[in-house]
Amino acid sequence: MTTVTPEPLPTERPRGCPFDPPSELRDRPRLGRMAYADGHTGWLVTGHALARSVMADRRFSSRREIMRLPVARGGFTGPLPPAPPGMFIGLDAPEHTRYRRLLTGRFTVRRMNALTERVEEITAERLDAMAALGPGLDLVPVFAQAVPALVICELLGVPADERERFQRLAEAANDLDADQEALEAAMGGLGGYIADLVEEKRRSPTDDLLSDLTASDLTSEELVAVGSLLLGAGLDTTANMIGLGVFALLTHPDQVPVMREGPEAVEGAVEELLRYLTIAHTTVRVALEDVELDGRVIRAGETVTIAAQAADRDPEKFADPDTLDLRRNTAGHLAFGHGPHQCLGQQLARVELRVALAGLFGRFPTLRLAVPADEVRVREHADVHGVHGLPVTWDGE
Template structure:
């Protein structure tokens, strides 16, 4: 079967009951039949769905597709919305070409492998402190509130230069704006307050710069609108994905006790274990781009103006790339996974996320050898599948 077969009339988003870590079963069947095929979008647009690893990776590396939201169609209705506005100021992940390069370049030096490795000890100390606090509050705690959220938010505070006196308020605003289980008005209000605070922080850094990212950005030719927007982007990108990887990753380990035991027994597999969790969970599960020129791929022609939905969760389970892909194997060589996407828009902070996960998971497993869920797995409140970043907002656990 080829991409010329009858177009899909809807993007599969429903996961199988009792299998929260796996993509929707239909996606796997579609990928095996035709890794690039037609898809009818919510507004009737005839676009494409890419599910194969090779096809998704190739498209991400092609500068003829754009992530600009004002160019794409949505493959599903989102509260009646089928199209999106132009990129917000500083939204580097939504831009391409010179606009993308202008905003991304000033940040690159802050997220090199070398610089992130220098943060390792600092992150390990923070992890140890959080685990101490969690032990004091135990034995029953919410791992999201006590560990998965505070770790990346605190690291973001350090990188942006948020003053100690403001950090409690900053953390509350960030976590409130990012929780999918809270009422939308509460999240919007927190997001608005957070934007106002970041604006004030940028002004303060311009007047009195320090050794942090915002100060460095104020010394470039970027205006305040760009600096505020970039700072907001870093807060969102540096918090939500890592927090959900820590929470959902812990849940996956608890549901795969043999893999958890293997990691406890051999901390030397930490690097491969983190990459395998990224592949297996595909926290950022789907994205949509638009072709700005004709693209020949997989025997098909994607025409300029066509929207292309890229399924990372299907591509990361492609058996052509990863044998026995639905099995969590912490010793697997998962090199080439698309958990951090690929190409010009590959995750800027991926090395930071690796540092945090490599510190957090082993320390958590070592500190609490009897860690377990204290509710049934089917009762864990998972995020709506239409939210770009998959995960959960609460994870009740017992520490001893």
């Protein structure tokens, strides 16, 4: 029998194809052995059905202190410290369930839809700012970052003039090239500000999510962790999804007209962009007991990396998966995860993406790249895929 030596997680995307998963990743089996940054031998899942299965199976843990890092971060390979109270993405039931139940009612479809009018106002303000600046600008700071920054800061009650600081901290916390000192400084700066904000909300609550939560049984430590998590996630992921989504549309001009065909068409288009790009490209779980999966046995304590970006290009799930088709049925995509840890803010993200993208292509019908596509700087080493900048232009109004 031939022995296969486990290989590390592939991270290099194919040259000239910034939207596609690493070619080597696509060549891996749907379940296979993988070498981790600290020398641990675990598993890699690339198949869609298997990915959903692991994400939904409570025999696989999300606890940080028992998992291994797929790739080194600034030379750091672990072990990771336990998640602090309130950092629920690094916890299992029943602790995770407690926080999810507390927050789920504040992120319902109905409540997020009620925010649509404010998202539309913020989007219109940023489009006016673009028009005032005129053709030839970087879309990322002016629009892609600004819209979700303003929305999440308003949702949590963070002053709008702090949004640039939080965007920098969120980006730093997701930079795989940053050293451990820089990562700790980014998280510490974010946590310190949130701690001050929590105390201010306790003294003088306002009409926002963080003020609502100060009336719950959460401690200040828990509130800081919850606030930091929601703020960081709401800024970095949605900002990069807008920026990379616009980049994808501008390089697929035949698809752009769909963005002007009304709410139903835009809703489907956003889901396809989410599938096609899958910017939160990997997630990690640890087997709590021996689990049989696809004819293999995952031993207790072994780490499993789920390559969601590969799973969302699985031809057994999506026909012609490497084609961006804004009219396809994308039911079951994993851009927001699956199971008990499925993204809590997914409905808010959907509202922002629909409004921002439809508004942008409606206001600037001649929008196009101002540089060749291969000159756009892509975030090569980050937990969340995206672009550093997106130079665009359009015909003057």
